[in-house]
Amino acid sequence: AAAAYSLRDLNDRNGNNKVVGVRRDSDNQERDFLAKEISNGTLVDFVLGNTKSLLNSRxxxxxxxxxxxxxxxxxxxxxxxxxxxxxxxxxxxxxxxxxxxxxxxxxxxxxxxxxxxxxxxxxxxxxxxxxxxxxxxxxxxxxxxxxxxxxxxxxxxxxxxxxxxxxxxxxxxxxxxxxxxxxxxxxxxxxxxxxxxxxxxxxxxxxxxxxxxxxxxxxxxxxxxxxxxxxxxFTGQDQDGFVETWYDQSGNGNDLTQATASKQPTIVTSGTLNTRNNEPIIKFIQANSNVLMGPSTFSPTGTDFALTCFQALHVDISTGTRLGIFGSAGGGSDAGTSKYRFGSGTGNKITVRIQDASDTVTALESSSLSNDTDSILTYMIKLNDGSLELQTFNLGAQLGSTLTSSVTDQSYGYTHNTILGSRSPSDNFSDSEFFEVIFYASDQLSNRPAIEANLSNQYGIALS
Missing domain, CATH: 2.60.120.200 (Jelly Rolls)
Known part of the structure; x- marks a missing residue:
């Protein structure tokens, strides 16, 4: 994988690798946590600090x-x-x-x-x-x-x-x-x-x-x-923990980060670990403009390329129209001359836009994903011999049909930061919650059933 983000340890069954950096709200102290420290209570204890002894007794x-x-x-x-x-x-x-x-x-x-x-x-x-x-x-x-x-x-x-x-x-x-x-x-x-x-x-x-x-x-x-x-x-009210860094477990150092405290998504809320289906999640809050940002260097470029992204999440667009999925900052906007961009489109859709040397823009957009549901979402984007392709899957079943379009056969670059939780750093935020994101700079559809089954078993999200 080019990048992999999870609150479980993807490399060590014992959970001995760091997976997330958390800031506690009480004093803004920051600390990295191993995967096992999320499940064994160490993370919540850190957030509670010296108020832990007061739980259920004040x-x-x-x-x-x-x-x-x-x-x-x-x-x-x-x-x-x-x-x-x-x-x-x-x-x-x-x-x-x-x-x-x-x-x-x-x-x-x-x-x-x-x-x-x-x-x-x-x-x-x-x-x-x-x-x-x-x-x-x-x-x-x-x-x-x-x-x-x-x-x-x-x-x-x-x-x-x-x-x-x-x-x-x-x-x-x-x-x-x-x-x-x-x-x-x-x-x-x-x-x-x-x-x-x-x-x-x-x-x-x-x-x-x-x-x-x-x-x-x-x-x-x-x-x-x-x-x-x-x-x-007192059960920990107002004792919150915020994600400053979601570490890339692929070994490539493509971490997702947010230095601005007010924009950091939550992992502990009022003294309790955020969970869904009894598994920890990172929760984005639309009203707080929560967003994580990553580098622009790991998406593929060239005349022919492919990328595949697997995401386990709970979809919640709240009052907006964007999923907040992993993709390009500014997803849905034009990509710039001889570049492409992908990610959250309007109407709960996944989109890819490519712009050739003459600034002709070609866009593909998936069918809509249902709101307020658990999702194992996969999208694959491929450019081959001047043909652009988008395939999208939800819960193991194809979402709509395979979309294709002819584009100018040339080399395309990529200069946009990656993003999670929003369409851009400044607008179209979501309330979606994320278990795991795995991104490949290649076509991984042959491995899709196995990867989706693993995510399904881990996070209790049934496939279709």
């Missing part, structure tokens, strides 16, 4: 209507210390996860990372800038303290990690997950309130669940009186 506040309400206000008039652990998702507004339903709050804020906390103490709105940033999407523990009349953020060892601001007046707590009318999105737990900062905890809430009994005061008597909304348990 309430997840959804940023909409979830909150825990205490029976009474806890009014802090002098020095105080509030220690709490939390995970929050970066949002357009800062995350007020603790305080009172009106007036008082403390919330995390920043772009990319948590760079500061904002709070209301008495009549003063205070900004506390961190000396070392914390992470969105990770479990953090801080202490919000007033010491000798000055408020600041401290770590668990009581080391100051922000500026200090003199702020008099009360700080009041009666709510977790919502403060001053704004709901937070994330997790809060292990809340320890020292009402006068003398080292004695006066109120303590573990928050190890989403029921009223999980929010009882373990030291004082100010129990939770209501769990509003219906907070789910």
């Amino acid at each position: 309430a997840f506040f959804d940023g909409s209507d979830d909150a825990v309400r205490l029976t009474s206000d806890i009014t802090l008039s002098g020095d105080f210390s509030i220690q709490y652990s939390f995970v929050v998702t970066e949002q357009a507004v800062f995350q007020r996860i603790l305080g009172r339903l009106t007036t008082y709050y403390i919330g995390a804020e920043g772009t990319g990372e948590i760079t500061r906390f904002k709070t209301q103490v008495g009549s003063s709105g205070v900004t506390l800038n961190l000396t070392s940033n914390l992470k969105f999407g990770e479990a953090n523990t801080i202490k919000f303290k007033r010491v000798s009349g000055k408020v600041g953020i401290y770590d668990e060892s009581d080391t100051l990690i922000s500026n200090e601001v003199t702020a008099s007046g009360d700080f009041v707590v009666n709510s977790f997950g919502k403060a001053r009318g704004q709901n937070a999105r994330g997790v809060i737990y292990n809340i320890r309130i020292d009402t006068n900062n003398d080292g004695t905890i006066n109120h303590s809430y573990n928050g190890y669940g989403n029921t009223l009994s999980d929010w009882q005061d373990l030291v004082g008597s100010n129990n939770a009186s209501a769990v509003n909304g219906s907070p789910a348990l």
Whole structure:
């Protein structure tokens, strides 16, 4: 093969070769993964990071209507210390996860990372800038303290990690997950309130669940009186993993990549490996303009040539008309003088366009592929003695008829980047999901039944 992309190891049954490079959303850390690390949970563990220990044992506040309400206000008039652990998702507004339903709050804020906390103490709105940033999407523990009349953020060892601001007046707590009318999105737990900062905890809430009994005061008597909304348990919400590189397993180094974070397709969504038919998939999201790009150097050129592409995927064009299949960037557009182009055509079709030295364009276009279905898709394009041919197969059966057309008998080049998930880097994206793509710079129709049967058995997609 000229290129081969899969989340299974195509060269080692033990799965000891790297197949994908993944970026986790919480801190943008990137790492390559072996095929076996996808199936054994290593990939998901990487994406979850230090939130893994919280799975199914903490309430997840959804940023909409979830909150825990205490029976009474806890009014802090002098020095105080509030220690709490939390995970929050970066949002357009800062995350007020603790305080009172009106007036008082403390919330995390920043772009990319948590760079500061904002709070209301008495009549003063205070900004506390961190000396070392914390992470969105990770479990953090801080202490919000007033010491000798000055408020600041401290770590668990009581080391100051922000500026200090003199702020008099009360700080009041009666709510977790919502403060001053704004709901937070994330997790809060292990809340320890020292009402006068003398080292004695006066109120303590573990928050190890989403029921009223999980929010009882373990030291004082100010129990939770209501769990509003219906907070789910934390199962990895907002813990996502994105594909930066889908490695070419052919040995030719024709990797598919995407350096722009916002355009990377997903492999882990909310702490769960993306699967279909119990097999891992790479999911493209049309609304997010997801696309992977590859080099232009491995498609064949010349007077006579052939190429064959096998793809196991779930077809989902969403609101568009393009399949997002493996092919040329700009599929369906003219190829340029003495060049050809192939890939996603309009109306769920596969297309090839060839343009001769006189700029005469010849196009062949397959029958339409059904939307929202699993597919084992094969297309073969051949140029021989001035005859252009396109054959397309779905689930082992020919899709329409063999298409042919006479073209100028000359040498044709290829200069277009390869693409997956879209027609071009800037338009006609799809919601399709891909198991595997294998590309040959030759006619492989004689091997088609065996290759399609292998894909069928691996991915649970029945042939016709």
